[in-house]
Amino acid sequence: MKVRKTAGFPPASAPDDTHGDGPDFELIELFFFAYRDFVGEPDRLLEKHGFGRAHHRVLHFVNRNQGLHVAELLELLEITKQSLARVLKDLIEAGLIEQRAGETDRRQRLLFLTAEGAALAASLAEMQDARVARAKAAIGAHNRGTIVRFLSELIDPRASLLPRKATEPRQP
Template sequence: MQEKVRIGGLGGESLLFLTDDQLRGGIEAMFFAYRAFTSDPDLILEDMDYGRAHHRALHFINRGPGLTVTSLLDVLGVTKQSLNRVLRTLIEDGLVESRVGRRDRRERQLYLTEKGTALERRLSEAQRARMRAAYRAVGPQAVAGFRQVLEAMMDPETRAQYQSMKDQTDDRT
């Protein structure tokens, strides 16, 4: 079966015909790429009896110091019970600090400790190196196309959340 996918725009459209086998190949490439992308951090986390949920929490807390537990729940899309288990471990192990909110004392704001920052850096360095090498290998047009594909795969709510985080980063730079 073939599906027409319109690419381009503003009068310069061209049609891309994709077979189910080509789509399946893309799905498989995504699975293998994700496995490679997570392999280095997984080895580090395994030694600490942590999992990918710990890594994601560390990543997003590092990205937005003072992030509230509620905001982290929204970003990660996990249950409160699941996040509480992860945060409890990270706090007990001295990687994350939970502080009372400045505006709302009922809120808990999350910060990485020095130890947490060091671990997050270690986890993400290998991923950045892998992405940097891949981006250099394929060039700027492919990088832009890859990002467009990823964003197009997101549902509207997730895309809005992602865009909001990107905007916050742009505001800081």
């Protein structure tokens, strides 16, 4: 394949669409490429365990919200019960996630990471954090708030999601 190559990244954004009056293609494309690479690196690690991106998301959110129950996870991910079922089953069978019955409501299945699950979640988070850290360094730590604000504004306002503080296990 003889492709004419020239220097320059990002790829498909000419410098002159920075100030154009059409859509901000540069940002739109950067966002696409950035997200692709942001998840691509974890994907490769997950593949070695026989998991996919969906498993990553479950690991991540269980890690961040230990003790959440299935309905909460479904709301967070905005997927259906059946979509979650397969992925969750994989993770439980692999010994990365444990279920315990809720104490106040014993129908609920509270989800926790095992030590092994926490280890994988940490590895994945470190990959993404290292990437984010590089990017933060490039813009200077004082500009982190700008990124937070920007990304937050991209998100659809929702009714609100998690009821409790993220990191701590539930107090029944």
